[in-house]
Amino acid sequence: MEDDVNRALLEAEPELSAPGPGAGAGPEAEAEAGARVVPQLAICDPAHLAHRLLALVFMCFLGFGSYFCYDNPAALQIQIQNDMHLSTAQFMLLYSWYSWPNVILCFFGGFLIDRVFGIRWGSIIFSFIICIGQVVFALGAILNAFWLMQLGRFIFGIGGESLAVAQNTYAVSWFKGKELNLVFGLQLSMARIGSTVNLNVMGWLYHRIATLIGSPGHTTLGVTLMIGGVTCVFSLLCGLILAFMDWRAEKILHKEEGKTGEVIKIRDMKDFSLSLWIIFLICVWYYVAIFPFIGLGKLFFIEKYKLSPRTASAINSIVYVISAPMSPAFGFLVDKTGRNILWVLFAVVATLASHAMLAFTFWNPWIAMCLLGVSYSLLACALWPMVAFIIPEHQLGTAYGFMQSIQNLGLAIMAIVAGEILDHWGYLYLEIFFIACVSVSLLSVVLLYLVDCSRGGTLNCSVKQRADLSKSTHAE
């Protein structure tokens, strides 16, 4: 999913993307309020760490359902294609439809939360939307109507990305100035766990239900997806509880409701520098070689390497498994060393190598996929913070919104393209297509380096150089 990169950024550079003026009331107000209330159990006391940790548990599970269900198609690719009689291109429409609403919604998620719904209603509404989406998706399978499944994924897409924004806003509202880094790290890990559990469990679940019902088929598929949808209901419950806790904390601590503070001005686009546009290019060409690949990965490992479905699922999910612990680690590394372009270059080259291994060798796919997992985590930590170096803070929201929007547009289109390529020309062409995408991304990285160098930019400076530069600018 796309927003993990946003989180990776927040992880790496919390001060840059922390919400603006409306986010939380600050520690002093809280302490003051805490002193006034009647002493109560730590776990019930909003001013207490134990209470915040309880909230954190719900925050983490708020996004669990969305991450779990996002990759349902990948986990059940064979079953979906067999039961619904779909070509790969049609199958990939399920991913494409998820991305389409987010081409627009990336700009408005923050706006909806701040101005229209508020964080509490926002998160409840978005959780409700993903529930509806998943139910429609499952109903489509039960009724053997593929158009309904596509509609379900479209609705799911409307809720999915915006819910991630809400989740981040809650985190900032409750933990700003305290354990925010840790919280983002945990939320990211939870998202990864959701994806991993899905990839490894859904196939097994389908098999069990097929045994119960008597035979596989679209009904089995629908029931499996419906049970998968329980995670979305669970997320909705977390949203409700969290809304209550937030409301209670507001009463007791007299703090403001959390805001994303995002201000999106499409007109800011004209101020975007060449470097920023190149970063967008890197981003879109890189991610189209990752997410559609994971969507199609399970069957690839089964067909090419003759692995069992269970092993294939495990390999396919390794990218997420690695990214859970590595993202914070790489965030720290990039923070301490700087030189972002170099790190991005490393990540892109490693991804290229990984895809080349999958395309041209029969080497154990664990090697390539672990490399892909590492490089994917590294890229997220090095690429997204770069935007913050070249854009004034008040335009950050617009820049990130734009970046995600382009990324979703790329994913929406390329998912279908990837499916068509696979249908007509096979996996070798598909892998070469992904390599081509990463190659374009690599060319863009080199271009970014040249542009940045020629304009005296700081993207590839070490941390010390950046500090020196900023000192000298301040001195002037």
Add this chain to the structure above:
Amino acid sequence: MGASPSTPSFPFPLREARDQEKASGPFKRQPALPPFKGLGGSRRQSHDWRSGLLSGCGSNGGMHWELPRALRVSALCSPLLLFQCLLLLRAPASLLGDQTRRVFLEVWEGPTDPSKSLLHIRAVGANSTIHYIWSNLGPPAVLFVATNTSNSGLNVNWTGLLSSEPEGSLVVHPTDSVQFSSALIFSKLFEFDSTNSSEVKEGSPGKPYPPYLLADFSWGDVTLDLSTLSATFQGHPSKDPLGTFTNGSLAFKVSAFNESGRPAHLPRLQHTADTTHLELVLAGAAPRGNHSLFGLEVATPVLDSECPQLKEQESIDDEYCPSVFQLEQLLWHSPLGGFLQWRPIAFSQKQLNWKTALSCSVSTPGPTLTTLLPQSPIVRAFFGPSVNFCTFNLTFGNSSNFAYEDHRYLSWSALLGIGIPPVDSFSPMILGIMVVVLGAPGLLLAGGGLSLLLYRHRRYSEYEPIN
């Protein structure tokens, strides 16, 4: 039945058909076959460039003729030049040395019952002939024989062949020219109930129904299509108490080729002039259960006291048959060798595409008791009564994909040939794309790194005079 030469200028072969009515059928000019990748387009049929020698040096003869044309083609797209040349080197020259053959298809009908017939495919090269003799006497069977002369022929004594002791009644002459011979007998059509296949013993496709014995099928006339050099015969059980084959049939479609190429439809096995293509189609037969899987038992005579070896070849290249990376091969060991080659894939609809694909698994060939097998008169006539047999089973689909019942259709293709099996190689298009896609970033990284080093070196050296 006559034959179909690729150009009308070539002298028509003698018609050896007994059925003059059929011989007067369409005698079309051979449509241009798709150009064989890397070797250019159609070729002339003349004797001067062909040097068909059994030693295999004929491939050089072919190469001399081909190279200038390949260069001419690639001059139009010069970046691909290198790869075209590379492909030429890897191009599958047929082992018998003949890149093209004159192919003759004839139907030999039995004197008493015209439906009991032989299909004789004779592929004549400069110094070699390959005979494929299909028969529907007893179970469907094919005998394939390679000889080292262009003048070898087939002698059939029908009275002997239809008797209970057919030994010696089918001879390829001159007998001392025979370099390789083997046969395949398609003995049984299996049907399995794949429901709860986990409860059946591990590895089995399901609970078996009584198999259909193909020897008990009644087979229709062999129909020839000379424009595509192919022949079809189909049959159904002569006794069908359950009525499962009321609207159904099992068909064998055999195609021969007079040059190398690759068909446009899946599974796109590459053929040479030394091979024939077999497509087996089960259509319309009612399954006996809800989750029926079908299978086939194939027998082959034991040569040199060994069963043919089953070998799975893996390739990273699935461009010809998307998502299939394996090629199954059954190899007969002998100096010349024969092979049956197929992709582990079958199809459940007439539209052959990825959506309709089924898996196809094969068991390792193992020796079997001759008494368990139905007698094939042509095999016995050629090899004698004392030959032993090996059998192997093919299974189409698996317990999670038993799509037969949806469309009541199953098709499976294989390539039967003499010599070394053709090997797939990258198409020029994919090689070109690979070079661009991998070469561009490679060059950029190397060039960029180098110029960065030089730039730094120069910058530092420019500072030196100031000091």
